[in-house]
Amino acid sequence: MRVDTSPLRPLGRTRLYEDLVERLGEFVIRTNLEVGARFPPERELATRLGVSRASLRQALAVLEAQGFIEVRHGGGVFLRRSRGFGGVLHKLVERRARLPEVLEARELLEVRLAELAATRRSAPDLASMRSALAAMEADVDAGGLGVAGDSAFHHAVHRAGKNKVLEHVIDGLAEAIHETRLESLSEPNRPRASLEAHRRILDAIESTDSGRAAEAMRAHLRQVSDVALLRWEPPLASDDD
Amino acid sequence: MRVDTSPLRPLGRTRLYEDLVERLGEFVIRTNLEVGARFPPERELATRLGVSRASLRQALAVLEAQGFIEVRHGGGVFLRRSRGFGGVLHKLVERRARLPEVLEARELLEVRLAELAATRRSAPDLASMRSALAAMEADVDAGGLGVAGDSAFHHAVHRAGKNKVLEHVIDGLAEAIHETRLESLSEPNRPRASLEAHRRILDAIESTDSGRAAEAMRAHLRQVSDVALLRWEPPLASDDD
DNA sequence: AATGTGTCAGTGGACGGACCAATCTGCCGC
DNA sequence: GCGGCAGATTGGTCCGTCCACTGACACATT
Numbered sequence: 010m011r012v013d014t015s016p017l018r019p020l021g022r023t024r025l026y027e028d029l030v031e032r033l034g035e036f037v038i039r040t041n042l043e044v045g046a047r048f049p050p051e052r053e054l055a056t057r058l059g060v061s062r063a064s065l066r067q068a069l070a071v072l073e074a075q076g077f078i079e080v081r082h083g084g085g086v087f088l089r090r091s092r093g094f095g096g097v098l099h100k101l102v103e104r105r106a107r108l109p110e111v112l113e114a115r116e117l118l119e120v121r122l123a124e125l126a127a128t129r130r131s132a133p134d135l136a137s138m139r140s141a142l143a144a145m146e147a148d149v150d151a152g153g154l155g156v157a158g159d160s161a162f163h164h165a166v167h168r169a170g171k172n173k174v175l176e177h178v179i180d181g182l183a184e185a186i187h188e189t190r191l192e193s194l195s196e197p198n199r200p201r202a203s204l205e206a207h208r209r210i211l212d213a214i215e216s217t218d219s220g221r222a223a224e225a226m227r228a229h230l231r232q233v234s235d236v237a238l239l240r241w242e243p244p245l246a247s248d249d250d
Numbered sequence: 251m252r253v254d255t256s257p258l259r260p261l262g263r264t265r266l267y268e269d270l271v272e273r274l275g276e277f278v279i280r281t282n283l284e285v286g287a288r289f290p291p292e293r294e295l296a297t298r299l300g301v302s303r304a305s306l307r308q309a310l311a312v313l314e315a316q317g318f319i320e321v322r323h324g325g326g327v328f329l330r331r332s333r334g335f336g337g338v339l340h341k342l343v344e345r346r347a348r349l350p351e352v353l354e355a356r357e358l359l360e361v362r363l364a365e366l367a368a369t370r371r372s373a374p375d376l377a378s379m380r381s382a383l384a385a386m387e388a389d390v391d392a393g394g395l396g397v398a399g400d401s402a403f404h405h406a407v408h409r410a411g412k413n414k415v416l417e418h419v420i421d422g423l424a425e426a427i428h429e430t431r432l433e434s435l436s437e438p439n440r441p442r443a444s445l446e447a448h449r450r451i452l453d454a455i456e457s458t459d460s461g462r463a464a465e466a467m468r469a470h471l472r473q474v475s476d477v478a479l480l481r482w483e484p485p486l487a488s489d490d491d
Numbered sequence: 492a493a494t495g496t497g498t499c500a501g502t503g504g505a506c507g508g509a510c511c512a513a514t515c516t517g518c519c520g521c
Numbered sequence: 522g523c524g525g526c527a528g529a530t531t532g533g534t535c536c537g538t539c540c541a542c543t544g545a546c547a548c549a550t551t
Binding site for chain 4: 082
Binding site for chain 2: 024029068073075076113118178182183
């Protein structure tokens with residue numbers, strides 16, 4: 010039983026620590042704090058922001074985990090990078106308006122990963138893909154959409170690409186991608202078509218044919234995002250230079 | 251003056267909240283917690299983990315910011331996704347051993363973004379690139395390495411690609427990339443060569459020639475990563491299937 | 492004078508308890 | 522059976538306290 014999670018939040022919801030993250034971001038900008046420079050002490054920050062040290066420390070923990078600051082015990086809080094202070098991928102991704110960008114990013118990453126997978130895949134990787142496909146087929150035969158298998162298959166391909174960085178990035182996009190997948194698979198006959206597309210991808214990867222793998226993946230993704238509403242007109246280049 | 255940040259950390263240093271993030275990850279795995287399911291109450295978690303609620307809440311804040319959990323006031327803590335629980339990009343990136351993967355990811359993203367930039371760049375984008383290049387040239391003429399201009403130029407290209415998601419991802423890799431850039435530019439004559447490479451990229455983007463932009467960027471990056479030590483032998487595909 | 496050493500103020504790390512606010516649950520009266 | 526109220530649950534925030542690490546300065550030693 011899925012718990013209804015995101016929608017219909019209380020409205021004015023305000024995570025104090027989230028506000029603090031933003032405030033600290035502003036602080037960096039407005040004081041023109043340089044990379045490597047030190048923040049005021051926690052106690053002072055807390056006082057000036059009018060919050061408790063506990064709340065402030067939640068915000069600092071987030072920023073540190075994000076890599077924006079470094080907190081040195083006994084030393085102080087230091088700025089590590091200012092670009093994109095605040096801002097987390099998953100938040101960026103969860104905006105409906107970003108769908109075209111997400112799809113664009115997805116295609117880029119996933120096609121390349123399929124290409125890499127064709128060259129680097131190990132025996133266990135292939136096994137994962139096959140079993141994911143089998144699960145998907147079983148589910149589809151039973152009248153399901155095969156989402157679990159679909160997801161597992163793509164994940165297996167990602168792993169087979171042997172690049173943790175790219176894999177991590179794609180996983181970050183996973184949520185938004187998952188929505189797309191649902192919309193697509195909900196159309197009649199889609200599950201079947203999708204299954205076939207996956208077979209072609211697997212076949213190419215098995216034959217270590219990276220070019221074919223890339224193309225098969227690209228075709229598959231295009232098919233999926235076609236359904237996913239809005240075709241996107243990229244802003245035209247202006248030649249006013 | 252850059253503060254020496256990463257190397258030679260105190261050894262046993264241990265961020266309690268970081269450990270907690272991992273522990274919670276283990277908890278999700280071991281109890282096979284499903285997406286949407288609820289965690290035990292904070293107080294109970296804190297007790298069972300043997301830490302204060304304050305520390306636990308730092309960990310929860312990180313996990314929530316990361317999008318792994320959702321915390322509902324008065325409701326409880328819920329699992330949003332389990333894939334890659336814990337694990338943050340910038341941590342992944344900061345491992346020396348990952349350099350090849352980072353470079354691979356960088357090339358993929360940056361080449362594509364250059365390609366997009368050639369089609370989507372606006373007048374202000376071009377202006378940013380030109381001024382970055384000018385700054386770089388001035389610095390190089392003065393005997394500097396031109397790192398600031400270099401960085402600004404790439405950033406301008408990223409922005410011109412008009413895809414916030416990709417831009418965000420690249421910015422996440424920025425730190426590691428920056429190191430690479432330093433190593434590369436430190437070699438004799440490099441700054442000059444790099445400047446030329448950037449000119450070619452800009453020229454292609456100005457002419458809205460996406461193919462040439464992509465190639466110019468690729469060549470530039472290859473040149474840079476050549477210097478960056480270790481050529482990488484990707485793991486060979488095993489044909490034992 | 493140069494160097495080593497001890498001390499101490501400053502700063503982050505963690506805790507426990509208290510109280511508020513949103514939510515959930517179940518009982519009670521209609 | 523249904524609506525609503527009240528108490529229990531659970532997260533949100535704060536405060537004060539104490540510990541641990543760092544860095545700088547004063548002082549002693551050579």
